[in-house]
Amino acid sequence: MPSTLTGLCEYREEIRKSRFITLAAPITSTQQAHTFIDQHSDLNASHNCWAWKLGDQYRSSDDGEPGGTAGRPILSAIEAQDCDQVVVLVIRWYGGIQLGTGGLARAYGGGANKCLQNADKFPLVTRVALRCACSFSEWVLVKLRISELNGVLSEETFTANGVDLQLAIAEEHIQPLQQQLADLSRGRIVLERYSLKAND
Structure with missing residues (x-):
């Protein structure tokens, strides 16, 4: 590597x-x-x-x-x-x-x-760009889970309903993170892949 x-x-x-x-x-x-x-x-x-x-x-x-x-x-x-x-x-x-x-x-x-x-x-770890949305009450726990799996939080946008997060994490950690986020949100938080474009 x-x-x-x-x-x-x-x-x-x-x-x-x-x-x-x-x-x-x-x-x-x-x-x-x-x-x-x-x-x-x-x-x-x-x-x-x-x-x-x-x-x-x-x-x-x-x-x-x-x-x-x-x-x-x-x-x-x-x-x-x-x-x-x-x-x-x-x-x-x-x-x-x-x-x-x-x-x-x-x-x-x-x-x-x-x-x-x-x-x-x-x-150097190759990370995959992902995004998800969570409620204000879940926000701190979501950030903790991302950090525990050596993910990088690149952007946090506050909305009327909660927080939109953009993050990057190693491919092998996507499934464990998705499971943890689903568990803490009763399946509401879903990780979505997206492309890093110049204007993102």
């Missing part, structure tokens, strides 16, 4: 007089990835090479290193560690000794690998 990072992590090493600092962080958007790269790149360094992966989207940059020796190995490290929603930036200060294309790929990919290996991670 893919995982992402709980927060920023860092790994430092020196290879044949070149200094490398690897930074990795969780992201939830492509904009967040590029903001991280812009904020943490060192303009005084020789190279700021990076890669990020967000679901089916990914990008990488060699930032002046020979093609395929930096960005792609960093991206390969993200994939090898089964990470997603992650950005990795490797900053290099050239130390005067050429590493060669193989040496560069090992340095960038290796630094990214070690950084991600040492990072605190948590699994």
Whole structure:
């Protein structure tokens, strides 16, 4: 199961007089990835090479290193560690000794690998978007049941009759949650699947 990072992590090493600092962080958007790269790149360094992966989207940059020796190995490290929603930036200060294309790929990919290996991670759970309606008296209990099954409550709308809820929960927890909600409402609360559209 893919995982992402709980927060920023860092790994430092020196290879044949070149200094490398690897930074990795969780992201939830492509904009967040590029903001991280812009904020943490060192303009005084020789190279700021990076890669990020967000679901089916990914990008990488060699930032002046020979093609395929930096960005792609960093991206390969993200994939090898089964990470997603992650950005990795490797900053290099050239130390005067050429590493060669193989040496560069090992340095960038290796630094990214070690950084991600040492990072605190948590699994990414694919959740299904659902909605339901409940009365005011049931509202607190419904929220508790959703929370107990690691669901995420995305929206609560108060109406004349009660509360309309939008939530997301793992597929395997839908049936147990439906049963619990039916029990506490005598069958009135029904979970309904819906698509997350841009204007939802």
